[in-house]
Amino acid sequence: MRIRAARAARHGAAGGVELALAAGFARERIVLDSPAKSRAEIREALTLGIALNADNLAELDRIEALRPARPWKPAGRFV
Incomplete structure (x- = not known):
């Protein structure tokens, strides 16, 4: 279950x-990393404190x- 969950989460x-x-x-x-996140998915991730990868401006x-x-404080390093 953990491997399946990790794959699902990693692939969005x-x-x-x-x-x-x-x-x-x-x-x-x-x-949450998906090229087409819905507003509902973004809102849920923000509410739950889950990190997001933004794919474009x-x-x-x-x-x-x-x-x-x-x-708000960035969760990672910016290069």
């Missing part, structure tokens, strides 16, 4: 976040518009 498969959480992955170890704007109003 539909339900991958839910599957990873059900398999016992900690929220801080999950990254338009998606970054959607993430910014949907994120809760609180101080």
Whole structure:
């Protein structure tokens, strides 16, 4: 189950976040990475504290518009 959940979460498969959480992955170890994230998926990830990979500037704007109003700190390094 953990391998299947990791693959689903890594590839951004539909339900991958839910599957990873059900398999016992900690929220801080999950990254939502999909080339076409819906607003609902972005909102859910932000609400749950799950990291997101933004695929383009338009998606970054959607993430910014949907994120809760609180101080935000990047979770990783930027190169």
